[in-house]
Amino acid sequence: MKVGLEIGDFAWKGGPARIADTLVEIAQSADDAGFSLIGVGDHVWQGPHAGGPEAPMLECFTTLTLLAAHTRHCRLAPIVAGVHFRHPGVLAKTVTSLDVLSGGRAMLGLGVGWYEDEALGLGIPYPSLAERFEMLEETIQICHLMWDGERGDERPYEGAHYRLARPLNLPQSITRPHPPILIGGGGEKKTLRLVAKYADACNLYPGPDLPHKLDVLRGHCEAEGRDYDAIEKTVIFPFDVGDDGAKAGDLAETLRGLAGLGVDTAIGIIGGPEPVRQVEIIGKKVVPAVADA
Numbered sequence: 001m002k003v004g005l006e007i008g009d010f011a012w013k014g015g016p017a018r019i020a021d022t023l024v025e026i027a028q029s030a031d032d033a034g035f036s037l038i039g040v041g042d043h044v045w046q047g048p049h050a051g052g053p054e055a056p057m058l059e060c061f062t063t064l065t066l067l068a069a070h071t072r073h074c075r076l077a078p079i080v081a082g083v084h085f086r087h088p089g090v091l092a093k094t095v096t097s098l099d100v101l102s103g104g105r106a107m108l109g110l111g112v113g114w115y116e117d118e119a120l121g122l123g124i125p126y127p128s129l130a131e132r133f134e135m136l137e138e139t140i141q142i143c144h145l146m147w148d149g150e151r152g153d154e155r156p157y158e159g160a161h162y163r164l165a166r167p168l169n170l171p172q173s174i175t176r177p178h179p180p181i182l183i184g185g186g187g188e189k190k191t192l193r194l195v196a197k198y199a200d201a202c203n204l205y206p207g208p209d210l211p212h213k214l215d216v217l218r219g220h221c222e223a224e225g226r227d228y229d230a231i232e233k234t235v236i237f238p239f240d241v242g243d244d245g246a247k248a249g250d251l252a253e254t255l256r257g258l259a260g261l262g263v264d265t266a267i268g269i270i271g272g273p274e275p276v277r278q279v280e281i282i283g284k285k286v287v288p289a290v291a292d293a
Contacts, residue, residue, distance in 0.1 A: 009057075147179070183203070204234070
């Protein structure tokens with residue numbers, strides 16, 4: 001099993017003046033320890049689970065670019081980008097730029113979004129859930145067009161929400177045929193169907209319904225003619241290793257159980273005042289313990 005991490009908050013010692021230094025320490029520690037992925041949540045306000053809008057939050061892709069400059073191996077991804085934040089053409093260009101600047105390590109995590117207050121608070125349009133699902137599918141289609149061939153499929157695109165006269169993309173992504181697309185969410189009728197139809201990876205929660213969700217995905221793959229095993233199965237949840245790693249063995253056992261269900265990658269949400277120490281413990285005691293799972 002592969003292990004990734006998501007940076008869940010930025011309320012660290014030293015305040016804003018130390019955030020960049022702490023991010024570099026996290027990135028280098030994770031890269032050296034063999035983490036497969038570093039993710040950053042895509043929000044403009046901090047979520048209510050981590051202190052709410054008055055807690056510090058950094059813009060996702062700016063942060064990922066800093067992480068790219070200080071790593072050499074980890075994949076880099078928004079976990080996950082809200083489809084309402086960026087026009088698809090700008091999103092595809094942004095991910096392409098991250099892929100080029102990181103030497104081919106970008107991954108696009110994408111979802112319909114959920115934090116209405118932050119959108120309305122900053123004047124960002126927040127369509128209905130049904131519309132955002134339509135936008136999600138069109139966004140993936142546009143990304144595929146822009147990542148097609150050496151410069152993008154330049155034929156016009158016309159959808160219900162987006163119209164592109166010329167989906168040109170230069171420079172093209174280093175990752176071919178395109179940066180992997182991960183769709184976040186476990187909705188059985190729409191989200192997992194879109195995973196089967198378009199995505200390279202899914203992102204789920206490791207609750208008691210996880211086996212059922214994977215069975216639903218398998219059924220959608222059969223309907224779409226996709227190879228279920230070709231889709232990377234990821235889960236995300238807060239990692240708790242306890243004081244000085246006292247719970248690292250329990251976490252490793254949990255990850256081994258998830259691997260037994262068919263999960264390929266576990267993404268640990270890292271929070272609290274000492275994120276570097278958490279990454280060091282996980283890298284030393286958990287990553288090698290589950291490498292063969």
